[in-house]
Amino acid sequence: MKNVAVIGAGTMGNGIAHVFAQFGYNVSLIDISQASLDRGMATIGKNLDRQVAKEAISEADKQATLNNLNTFTSIEEGVKNVDLVVEAATENIDLKLKIFADLDKFTAPEVILATNTSSISITKIASVTSRPEKVIGMHFMNPVPVMKLVEIIRGYSTSDEVTNLIMETSKKLNKVPVEVNDYPGFVANRILMPMINEAIYTLFEGVAGVEEIDTVMKLGMAHPMGPLQLADFIGLDVCLAILEVLHDGFGNPKYAPCPLLVNMVTAGKKGVKTGEGFYSWTHGTKDLVVAGNFKK
Helix, strand or coil, rough: CCCCEEECCCCCHHHHHHHHHHCCCCEEEEEECCCHHHHHHHHHHHHHHHHHHHHCCCCHHHHCCCCCCECCCCHHHHCCCCCEEECCCCHHHHHCCCCCCCHHHCCCCCCEEEEECCEEEEHHCCCCCCCCHHHEEEEECCCCCCCCCCEECCCCCCCCHHHHHHHHHHHHHEEEEEEEEECCCCCCCHHHHHHHHHHHHHCCCCCCCCCHHHHHHHHHCCCCCCCCCHHHHCCHHHHHHHHHHHCCCHCHHCCCCCCHHHHHCCCCEEEEHHCCCEEEECCCCCCCCEEEHCCC
């Protein structure tokens, strides 16, 4: 496989496109908005500059990576002659089903269709295509150029051949692929999201403040980032969407989202992406500043 399309130029999509392009793949980055594509390409450029500054890559490597990238606002145009599509659109089941139905029409039957979903059923996504054996989960971690793990999720019908090929492709990107089966949240988010939700409940019930909760987890459990800071980084709307998938999928009340999380998302306080979540992200320094609503 040499030609890859990535759908979605946001945080995950531009990171996935960056990595494929850096390792020699011809990449079509697709988004419905030219402004989103421009922002995505600007982010890739900044991240490549950071790699050059750290002497992880050369200036020539940076230019070669950029030369491997092309942008499109049309899915039909962007997926012509590709071998693999990686969908990295918003974590919304209806949107993903629409995209995969379109991909099934616009790509040749042998093309593998992958999704970067962090929780939605691969089997359900595959059900809207005529090639469920060629649909697979390829869940990268954020930030994609830095994090090594890729969860490779087999849908009910995903073939051994496709699974093995995507495992090998991930290794060629200098990633560590881990094969898992298709159940709500897979492995990463089935374990991570209840922890984040419990941290939010701990704040909601007044057991401790934002900084105190994060400090306990960083110093006591050797986590590089506290769960509330991590939730801001992931996006509180994304955390809520994944918890809802877990709650609906298992029918177990232990996955019910904390009311505080629901209220914050409803109020538009989604973390880093909106400038405020549990912390404030608009003060212009790297210091952690607890958001006004949570200051003692």
